[in-house]
Amino acid sequence: MNQRSLSTFLADFVSLFYPNLCLGCEGLLPKGSDYLCPKCHYNLPKTHTHKLEVPQFREKFDGVIELAHVLVYAHFFKKGLIQKVLHHLKYGNQPGIGEMIGRRYGGELFEDGFAGAFDVIVPVPLHPKRLKERGYNQSEHFGLGLSRSLSLSMNLDTLIKVKHVDSQTRRSKLSRIKNVEGVFEVLDKDNLRDQRVLLVDDLLTTGSTLVACLEVLQQCEPRSLSIATIGGAK
Ligand SMILES: [Zn+2]
Incomplete structure (x- = not known):
């Protein structure tokens, strides 16, 4: 066990008691x-992408898929606050973190004119095997918070993950794109027709997972597609 994983382990252990x-x-x-x-x-490195677009996030989708809004709550830096938060959200059995951030972000979006900008929230799904291991889908909990603040419904039974893929983090960009081909499917193409869909995930890195979801969501002929994530890496 290296120093970093040891300190993460100790922090997780301590959080059980405190x-x-x-x-x-x-x-x-x-x-x-x-x-x-x-x-x-207060110190969260917020991006404010809902007020002023950050090109580094939008350009991950340029020429690939048309998006109405690219919404990223905060910048993801190695060893930064968002990395810590996402680690606890994904591996610390603390799904409430996702909901708390979703509620806060949704509140900011609401105040800045996004109250009627979307019709439905769709979280990036987990494969049933991973869902069973983790017990919850962290993106769904982020979506839940957003849905409460923005008074939106959430659709959980249209976009599904049909293939289990191993971790994306050590792959090159091209191999990440190949790795997610055929991984997601839509169950009922009529479900999201003519809706303004907000796809939500915990982290935007290369965008390959989100693009794979967005491409299959297009089969539903939505009126528009947008994304929202907790963290965004440049
Ligand atoms: Zn603090």
Whole structure:
């Protein structure tokens, strides 16, 4: 076990007994704060892509798929706050983190004129095997928070993952794209017809997973497609 995984392991172990510590600074959480203290919330490296587009995120989809909105809550940096948060969300059995961030982000979107911008939220699905191992889909919980703040419904039974693929993180860009071919399917093409669909995921890196989902969602002939993620890496 290397130093990093040992410290992550210890942090996870400690959080079993002291669940009221901030995921960012590991200080005691004040009453009423969930997962992050007010200071760490304030220090989140937000992108504000809903106010001003960040070209590095949008250009991952240029020439590939047309998107109405590319919404990224915060910048993902190695060893940064969002990496910590996403680690706890995915591997720490803490799905509530996704909902908390979704609620906050949805609140900001609501205030900035996105209240009527979408018709339905579709989370990037997990393969049933992975869902069974983890017990929850982290993207679905992020979507749940967004759906509450924006008063949107969530569609969980149209986009499905039919092939289990191993981790994408060590693959080259081309091999990531090849790796996700045929991985997602839509069950009922009539479900999202003429809807403004917001596809949500935890992290935007190369965009290959999101593109694979968006391409199959196009079979439903939606009115428009957009994406929202918690983190975005340049
Ligand atoms: Zn903190």
